[in-house]
Amino acid sequence: MPEESTATTSSHLSIGEVLGLLLEEFPDITISKIRFLESQGLIEPERTASGYRKFYEPDVELLRCILREQKDNFLPLKVIKDRLDTGEIDPTNETQRPAGLVNVADDQTAGTPVDGSLGASRHPAAASNANTNHSVSSGGAAHPPQAGDDTGDFHLPSGVVLDAAEICSMSGLSNEQLEQVRSYGVIVPADDGTFDEDALEIARIAKRFLTLGVDARHIRGWKVAADREAGLFEQVIQPLLRQRNPESNEHAVAQLTELATLGGQLRGAMMRTLLRRHLEH
Numbered sequence: 001m002p003e004e005s006t007a008t009t010s011s012h013l014s015i016g017e018v019l020g021l022l023l024e025e026f027p028d029i030t031i032s033k034i035r036f037l038e039s040q041g042l043i044e045p046e047r048t049a050s051g052y053r054k055f056y057e058p059d060v061e062l063l064r065c066i067l068r069e070q071k072d073n074f075l076p077l078k079v080i081k082d083r084l085d086t087g088e089i090d091p092t093n094e095t096q097r098p099a100g101l102v103n104v105a106d107d108q109t110a111g112t113p114v115d116g117s118l119g120a121s122r123h124p125a126a127a128s129n130a131n132t133n134h135s136v137s138s139g140g141a142a143h144p145p146q147a148g149d150d151t152g153d154f155h156l157p158s159g160v161v162l163d164a165a166e167i168c169s170m171s172g173l174s175n176e177q178l179e180q181v182r183s184y185g186v187i188v189p190a191d192d193g194t195f196d197e198d199a200l201e202i203a204r205i206a207k208r209f210l211t212l213g214v215d216a217r218h219i220r221g222w223k224v225a226a227d228r229e230a231g232l233f234e235q236v237i238q239p240l241l242r243q244r245n246p247e248s249n250e251h252a253v254a255q256l257t258e259l260a261t262l263g264g265q266l267r268g269a270m271m272r273t274l275l276r277r278h279l280e281h
Helices: 015-022 031-039 057-073 077-086 104-108 164-171 175-183 197-211 216-241 246-279
Strands: none
Touching: 015 031, 015 057, 031 057, 057 077, 164 175, 164 197, 175 197, 175 216, 197 216, 216 246
């Protein structure tokens, strides 16, 4: 439906005028995005008799609130809507950061290992790729990502899923780039097309690789290597899993954790060895 380019009266704003108010703070906002937020039930602007949207000041503040939660706190739209509905997020007086998202830089500053070990990773599988979250310095040490790094210093609440638009928004990937990494199997959505917290982490790292000039087809090499490593580790712990008792299962988890940690450490050391001649100048 076409939209008015200007407000019909001084009491309300058109969608175009709202766009103009938001563009400075949110350069990526579009009329289509505002309409999408309405379709998801996050905003409910009034309509004129001819069907044009009418926005008032509370509508604009609500939009700002939603966009800030996406931009600053990395919340998916479903979580934002739930917290708006329950009053946990108040667009008229935002005094608290919503609970649920963990900032790794805040939680792990004092205790994050720098040797590629698991530390406070969500699960053992995360450790097998832990080295991708570290940079190699000329001194041979690996450093954890700092707050604000594009490689990802946060994770979603457990169980929260994202759609394609949200994972692009939160990772920085364009729609075309997302399709590229999906076509090479780097990111694999669930059967219903949604993405979980691990897919978001992979997407953010893939974005950095693409920015640094590594093509999506080359990023696939890490996926192939991870598949092989995971398969090997699964073979190692199979005898314990076949025993089907709590003690052996616990031992299997501990062994898998150690294997994943060792894999990350070995990969990091080998990479430093191979690149040292370039880093020591």
